[in-house]
Amino acid sequence: MMENRNLFLAILLSIGVLGLWEYFYGAPQREKAQQIAEQQRIERGVDQNAAQGAAPGAQVPSNPAGAPTAPAVVANPGVTREQAIAETKRIPIDTPRLKGSIDLTGGRIDDIALKDYRETVEPNSPNIVLLTPPGGPQPFYAEYGWVGAAGTTAPLPGANTVWTQEGSGALTASTPITLSWNNGQGLTFKRTISVDVNYMFTVADRVENAGSAAVTLHPYALVSRHGRPHVSGYYILHEGLLGWLGDDGLQEIKYSTIEEEKSISHRAKEGWLGITDKYWATALVPPRGEEFTGRFSAVTNQVPIYQTDYLLNAREVAPGGSTEVKGELFAGAKEVRVINEYQNNLGIPRFELMIDWGWFYFLTKPMFWLIDFFFHLVGNFGVAILIVTVLVKLVFFPLANKSYESMSKMKKIQPELTAMRDRFKDDKVAQQKAMMDLYKKEKINPAAGCLPILIQIPVFFSLYKVIFITIEMRHAPFFGWIRDLSAPDPTTIFNLFGLIPYDPASLPVIGPFLMLGVWPLIMGVTMFLQMRLNPLPPDPTQAMLFTWMPVFFTFLLASFPAGLVIYWSWNNTLSILQQAAIMKRQGVKVELWDNIRGLFRRKPRTQE
Template structure:
C-alpha cells in the first residue's frame, strides 16, 4: 500500500512539473499563435489614412494621439503605403529606409545587419513601417501650439521640402515648411553609423508678435505585435523617467490602464521588442511631461510613448530650437552602453531586460562576450565560463562533495539503523544524527551547490534569451542558433526519418527531444547516481525520475543553456568522482558499467 502511495505521489509531482512547464512556456506559445492570427485580422482592418491628427487640431499644449476614422477600406501593402508619400532615403552601414516628407516622420527602417532567420539570404528585419501599412510603427517629432493659440502647425499631411537626396552618416537631412503665417519650421536629421538619430527642430518667427510653442516627440505603434509571451521577458512600453525610475508596461496592462504619466528631467521612453526598440530621448537637461497611453483606431488598438517638453517662446524675428534623439535599432549591449555613456542618458542600459538578477546577468554576459572575442564562438565562451564558475565555487562544492562522499561511505550503517529502528522514527532519527556527528557529515551540504547555481542558471538563461548577441550565434554541427532549442529529435532518429514529430496533435511539442537534451539528461543521471540515495522511498523515486523529466523540459530551452548544463554536469561528475576516490569511497556506478561491458565481451567470446 505504501509503495502504491509513493508511486502516486511521484506521478503527481512529475505531472506538476510538466503542468508548470506548460503554464509558463506552453501556454505563452499558444498565446503567441493567437496574437498572430489576431494581428492578421487587424491588418485587414488597417486603413491607409490612419495617421496621427494634426497637432493644430489636438488639445492645445498636448501631444497628438493616434485616432480618427479610417480613410479607406482597402488595406495597403507596406510597399503601397511607402509609395503613397514622397520620401528621402536613409542609407547607412546599419540601416536602410526612408523619411516621409508627408509629416516628416521616421517611419521606414530596415536593419541591414540582421535577418529574419539564420539564413543570411532571408529578408532583413523590418523595424519601422508607415501608417497605412499592415503593422504601423513610427517616430515623430514636432511642435504643438500653446493654449489659446490658433496657428497653422505642421501635421501628418504636411509636405515638407527636403534639401538633399539622402540621409547618411556623413550627410544630414534638412526639411523645411512655411506655414504661410510668418512661421518657418526647420527640421534637421543626423544619424550615426548605427541606430542613433539626432533631431533638431527650429522655428523662425517672422510675425510681429511672440509665439509660444511646445516641442514633442513620440513613438506610436498600431496593433498588438507578435510577442514572445514569456513572463521573464518584457515587451511593450518602456522608459526611465527621473525619480519614478524604470517603467515597463505590457500591452495588456496599457490597454487596461489607458494612460500612465510622469514628470522628469531628461530620461527616455519608447516601445521595445525582444531584440529591437524605438525610443525618443529628450535633451537630458530639459523638463518634460512623459506619457504612455493606449487607444484605438477603429478596431485596432494603438500604443504610444511620448513627451511634451517645456514651452519655448520665439520673439519677433527670433528663432527657437529643440533637440532630441531617436534610438531605432538592435539592442546591442556595447552600443546601448556606449550611448548611455556618450550622451549621459539616464539608465539607458536598462533598455535591455537584464531582469531581477541584473547584478549577475550583465556581468555574466560581459565575461562571455569578452571570451567570445578571444575564441570567436559563443558556445565555446559558454563552456569556458562554466569552467570559471566551477573554479569560483570550487571551495563550496568541494566541501559539499566531500560530505556526500562520506554519506556514501556510511550508507550501509545508515541502512542498518533504519532497519533496527524501523518502528521508532524518533530513535531512528537520533541514531542517524549521532552517526552524522561522529563522521562529521552535514546531511544538507549536497544542496548547497544546487542552491548557488540557481541564480547563475537563471542569469545565463536571461543572457541567452534576451541578448541579441546570442541570436543566431552558431556552435558546432547542427546547432546554428544557441538562443533556439536543439532542432533535432530522437523520434525521427535525428533527421534520418522524413517525419516531423511536432505535427502530432497535443503531444507534438513533447516529442521534440534533441541530441543535446539527451546528453544533458544522461550526465544528470550519472551525477545523481554518484550521490547517496535519499532515505525516503518517495524521494528516491522522484530523484530517479528527475533526469527524464528535466530532459523533456529542457528540450524546449535555448540550446546554449542545455549545452551549459550538460557541460556543468560533466565537470561536476569528474570533480565528485575525484573527491570520492580521495575518501576511499567505492564508485559502484563505474563497476556496474565495467561489469556490463565485460559480460557482453564474454558473451561474444
C-alpha cells in the same frame, strides 16, 4: 535521512522547474496563440469595414495640455509596405547599419531596416524591418513637431504637411539633411536630421518668426505603433511600452495594460521612453535637463494604436526671433555595447535599462560580460559558455568539494546507518539521535549534499536570462547543427534526426513535446550518470522517482535554448568527474557501472 532530504530537494527542484516552465513558457505560449487569433479576427474586421467604405482610422486622444496626436492614417491591409513607401516622396537613409527613408509628408522617420540582422539564420533571408510607414500593414514610426498653446491660430506643420528638402542627397552617417516648410504667415519651420554609425538619430527642430506677433509653441515627439505585435510572451522578458522617467523610475507597460488604462502620464526632467520588442526598440530621448511630460497611451478601435510621446514646456518666439529644440531617437538593435556607449557618451540616464536584465541584474550582467569577453577571445559563444561553466565550477570548487566529501562520507557509513535503522526501527527518536551522534563523530553535515543543486539554480537562471534576452546570442552558432544558441535544438529523435522527412512539431497538441534533440538527450544521459554515482534508494517509490527524473528533465529542457542545454550537459559532466575524484580520494568505491546494472535488476540494489 540524507537520502530522503536529497530526494525531497530533487522533487521540489523538479516541481519548481516544471512550474517555471509552465509560468515562463507554457502559459505565455497559450496566451500568444490567443493574441494571434484575436489579431487575425481584428484584421478580418478591418478588411470588412474597408470593403464597406467605413474609415478604420483611430486617433490617440490629446490631453488638456495639448499633447500630440497620431495622424489619422492607419494600416491598410490591401497595401504592401513597399507600395506604401512608393506612394510618397522620400529621402533615402543609408548608413553602415541602417537602410530606409524619411517621408517628406509629415517629415516622419517611418522606414528603417537593420542591415546587420536577418529574420532567420539563412544568410539570404530578409533584413529585420523595424519601422513601417502609415498606409501600409502595421505602421510603426516616429514623428516630431509643434503644437500651439491655447489661442494659437497660426498654421503649424502636421501629419500631412509636405516638407521641402534643402539641397539634395541621402541621409548618411556623415551627411545630415534639412527640411523646411513655411506656413505663409511669417513662420518658417526647419528640421535637421542626422544619424550616427549605429542607431541614434538627432532631430533639431527650429522655428523662425518673421511675422509681427509673438507665437507660443510646445515641441513634441512621438512613437506610434498600429496593431498589437506578436510578442514572445515570456514573463522574464518585457515587450511593450517602456521608459525611464526621472524620479518615477523605470516604466514597463504591457500592451494589454495600456489598453485598459488608456493613458499614463509622468512629469520628469530627464529620461527616455519608447516601444520595445525582444531584440529591437524605438525610443525618444528628450533634451537633457529640460522638464517634459512623458505619456504612454492607447486607443483600441478595430486596430489598437499604441503611442509614447513627450511634450516640452511652451516656447515663445518673438517677432524676428527664433527657437530651436533638439532631441534624439534610438531606432535599432539593443546591443549591450552600443546601449552602454549611448548612456555614457550622450548622458542618457539609465539607458542600460532598455535591455531587460531583470531584478537579478547583479548576476545577469556579470554573466553576460564574462561570456562576451571569452567570445571575443575564442570567436564562439558556445565555447565561451563552456569556459564560463569551468570558471563557475572553480569559484564554487571549495564549497562543492566539502559537499562531495560529505556525500562520500555518507556513502562510507551507509552500512552503519542501515544497521541503525534495523536496530531502532520501532523507535524513531532513538534512531534519529543515534544517526546524529554518528554524523557528529564522523564530522558529517547531512545537508551538505544539497549545496551543489542549490548553487546551480542562480547560475542557471542568470545564464538562461542572458541567452534569452541579449541580441548577441541571437543566431549565434555553436558547432554542427546548432546554428542558433538562443533557439531549441532543431533536431529530434522522433524523425531520426532528420532522416525521416516529416516534422513532429506539426502534430497538434503533442508536437512541441516531440522535439527531443541531440543535446537534450546528451543532457539526459549526463544527468542519469551523475545520479547513478550513488546506488538507488532501497525504497521502491524513491528508486522509481530517481530513475525517471532524468527522463523528465530531458523532455522539459528540450524546448529551452540550446545554449542552456549545452551548459547543463557540460556542468553535469564536470560534476561527475569532480564527484568521482573526491569519492576515490576518500576511499569510497566508485560504483557507477554496478549501480547502472543494479537498475535493471528486479529489486533496487542496496549498499552491502
